[in-house]
Amino acid sequence: MAGMITALILLPLAGALFLGVARPNAARGIALSCNFVTALLAVLLWQNFDTGAPGLQWIERHNWIPAIGAEYLVGVDGLSLLLVILTSLVFPFAFLAQRMERGACALMLIMQAALYGTFTAQNFVLWFLFYEMSLIPAFLLIKIWGGENRERAATKFFVYTFLGSVAMLLSFLGIYFVRGTFDFAALADLGKAGLLTGNIAWFAFAGIFLGLAVKVPLFPFHTWLPDAYESAPTGVSMVLTGALSKMGVYGFVRLLLPLFPHEIKILGPWLLALAVCSIVFASLAAWAQTDLKRMVAYLSINHLGYCLLGLFAITARTAAPIDAQAALSGVFLQIFNHGITAAALFYFVGLLEQRRGARGLNDFGGLMQRAPLFCAGMSVAMFSSLGLPGLNGFIGEFLIFKGSFPLAPWPTAIATLGLLFTAIVFLRAMQALFSGPLAESCSAFPDLKRTEKWIVVPVTLLMFALGIAPQFVLSILNTTVIQMARLFA
Amino acid sequence: MTLTLSIVLAVSAALFSIGLLAALSRRHAIFILIGIEMMLAAANINFVAFWRFNPQPQEPTGIMVAIFAIAIAAAEATVGLALVIAIYRHYGTTNVDQLDQLKG
């Protein structure tokens, strides 16, 4: 069974190459079958994952460039596995959501391989390689297949993220010159006693922080996101928010927090303030949007803000084990849940756009009368996103708040405003779209087609399953959570 | 008057010079080819002569080289003639003055 992770990374790449020689109209089928196999592999990985064992599993280690300490080192722990599963879920969903040209399919597959790599690599050089590898397909996908303003959005996205990446690379080179290793585990061990000292520590911290804060994104480094998500085609938006945005949070958990505990303790209040700003301002800004896609994009910032709130709360203060474990479990669940819910929301907005050619809040009205199933599905996704108990959004948010409230009561209390504003945003959208008299322009609006039902129903069921019985996800995570809580304590 | 090496070498030098002159001065490609063949013949004479006046002429090395050279010259002449014919077909002339495609 060894080599599963490598297989997971290589398979989409092979698929992308194969697309080059395949007939253009077979592209989506090939991409989907490729995703079928990766999903199978992910399930296998999940089934054979020992939830009780601490540390990494399925490790593959090969020499790569010994001169600079670069190894091919991949492995999964609970968090990595969760993200691998999420990637394996979101990509088929995205491929099913939209017909894409051959080139777009190939780029998506490359991005998928890069994501698998990012989530499993345990050596910085390898990790960075995959991290950057995901950026270029995303750029091209927005630039070539995007909507209005795609040039501008793509350039902004690329320059923004790339600048962050460069800062991060410089920081890591600095760390390497002082400490001589790129291995995550070794660096985390060193981090406990202080990885670097003096000004260089702050420079290194700033570089990595910038790179990750842009990726998540954290207020005020977020302005690329609404433009990028708005311009990207539906499937790409789904992937960007469902899987790609998780790279930032993952980076925070794997890199910044273990490596710079002292710096984070000093900056704690400021970081918490930024997270709270992300939550509150993004949800407020979402309220002011009339473009549905842009609205969902802003809420994406808001939801990842909760993750950072939890992470900063437990690392900025000395957390009791129960709080640290609650917050970490909550953050990981939130990552997963947000991936699914936000992708579903983009999917529904995409359906609206596809049916009507517009996606403004005021372009619709009374859809409930024409398309009850569509409205029901979209409502479920919206309620899940606003954190209604019984759906997947709630438990992650509850655990995050549970963990952060004792440590940072005021930031947490202010952050709950985000819950309120999110509710307002979604209810306003529901009111505008679903209720009221049937808008003339929507008189021919078709309900969900059979193929669409096949996509909507499983996703909806998954949302319910995660909301009602989240144990099957949490049991993947528990050991990792305990370990990380100890690391951050 | 016995045949000495110098006499043979003088003949071969003369032959070479005549060939060179022909190759340099004639305008017709065939004649240039003939000139080149003459220079080749001069070289063959040299091989044979040096073999013949060798103190130990047991092994027929020089004559072997000359025979090879003649065979190769024949092949080369064939190719050369084929080229000339091709050039004639293409340009309608074999006057080398008009063939300056190699001009840099």
Added chain:
Amino acid sequence: MNSWIVLHLWLIPAIPLLASLVILGLTNSRRPMAAAVAIGGQGATLALSLLAFSATLHATGFRAFHNFTWFTFGEQALRIGWMLDPLTAAMVVMITFVSLCIFVFSVGYMATDKNFSRFFTYLSFFTAAMLGVVIANSLLLLFVCWELVGLASYLLIGFWIERPSAAAAAKKAFITTRIGDIGFFLGLLWLYHSSGTLLFFDDGRGCLESGGLVLIGASATAIALLIFCGAAGKSGQFPLHVWLPDAMEGPTPVSALIHAATMVAAGVFLVARVYPIFSLGANNGVTPALTVVVWIGVITGLMAALIAVAQYDIKRVLAYSTVSQLGLMMVSLGVGGVAAGITHLLAHGFFKALLFLGSGSVIHGCHEEQDIRRMGGLRGLMPVTFLTYAVGMMALSGVPLLFSGAWTKEEILHATSRWPASHVPHFLMLAGVVLTALYMTRQMIFVFFGQPRPAPTPAHESPRVMTIPLIVLAGCTIFLSVVITPAWPWLYHYLEGEPAHFDLALLIQPMLFVSLALVAAGIALGFFIYRGAGEGDPVEHTLPALFRFLANRMWLDELYDRTVLALARISARLSDWMDRYFWDGLVRLVGVVGKFSGSVSATFDERGINAGVDETSIGARGLGRVMSAAHSGQIQNYLGAVAVGMLALLLLYAWLA
């Protein structure tokens, strides 16, 4: 049997939930089936509820619970569970019974609606969520069901989705209650942090038991007030009451369900459930948290009663009466009369359902007319509705002896009079009693007395499927009195977990005469003012300014709209603007700086570095041109050059040798 029902208490909410899912699967064409499933499910739940109720009768102070692990995070287990005690048992019986009546009524009321099945899906779901709130033994499970109640109310208030006003009211209800729920959520987090558990009862370690209460300690006031935010939202307490009257946009059975059995009861129930936290560290029965509850209740009760006097919509009058009565219940809880408050909640559940269904019957009979000025004289046309409505009206007004509402109200007044902190609430509540009698009399006169107003088709009595629930509820309203009189206050003692004794001498209390006098004064005043009321309200003519103030709900909606909402909207705009121009502007500034430095560097490249490179390349080119002149293309020239070269080499060799 006892342990079986405790272990399977989850069936009580699960059956309506299942019924709701089953109906969801039915198409709209199978109406009888949908109604049958909903009512059958409700009947089964009622049977189970009665079973649970009987289980609590075996021992005084019965309490049983069943806890289990919902999920684990890290090394921690999050446990939830359900519980059965008198409070739960009484609530489930009331809820399931009243809901059943409402379900049956709805079959008639919604008979012609095109989304009949969907209506029953929502109704069943609503009841299921509320039953979940009631049986929860964990504040988290309670919160989960609490939010689902909110969702159900959203769906039902906005049931007539094609009406923009219904959609707006549904949104308002959800968001207003969610404001309260945010406070509730924070209180829940705080409670979890300080007591380490969210279970109410857990063999001494629960947060309502000594083990948990010790840990809560000083933060109890803050936790209690935060939880009260949630209760205020759901139970329509000032200042979060604004959604409740708007909720009238839903179909009338929904109003009945919200106002009697489910949603608004949740807030009062919540306070009663976590009462140990509210009363922790009480000094003579007074804590800061309870004092806040009392005053909020007083403000709500009096304000709503005043507003109700100036409403013309039959359902709005009732809506404000609900708000007022909820205020009364909160006062009762705040002054320490928990059993009185809950008993009033139970009694109110019956007679308010009766009144709303009665108003539904009136609306149905008057062809969807809701303005009381255009009704009148319905007494003869709708006799059953009139009689049952009168029972409800008298129970609500507090006409003594026969009607349950009177006894419970009296008990509350007793409790307020004993409150050591202040007597003001007591007197204000007495004023509230007069006002209640006044506005109910006004409504009765407008709707049922006087001459019938001209209408295209005359009003008619409703079908039997609608009148029978009315009769049943009216019967309950009267017969509930049996267990709540001071002579045999069984229900209070049952709720408090004490044995009750029968003593007829206690029946007549001084308070009885006081309330009798007040109610009589209210009704008499009502008759005096509205006796000859025709098309308009006499108060509107005599005191137009006051009437307009009250009719416009004290302009509270407008006030919120101009202040809180305006502020929120402005901050939303501002956030968007900041994003588009300020933050993005900063980014663009960085971009411009980058571009500028790029152009500087490009200029340097062009003028500085490129110049040298260019010169070199120009020189190389010139040399090449010179050299290429030798390449004439003439083979003989080349050959000559070769010959000359060879000659030169030869000469060189000769010279060197």
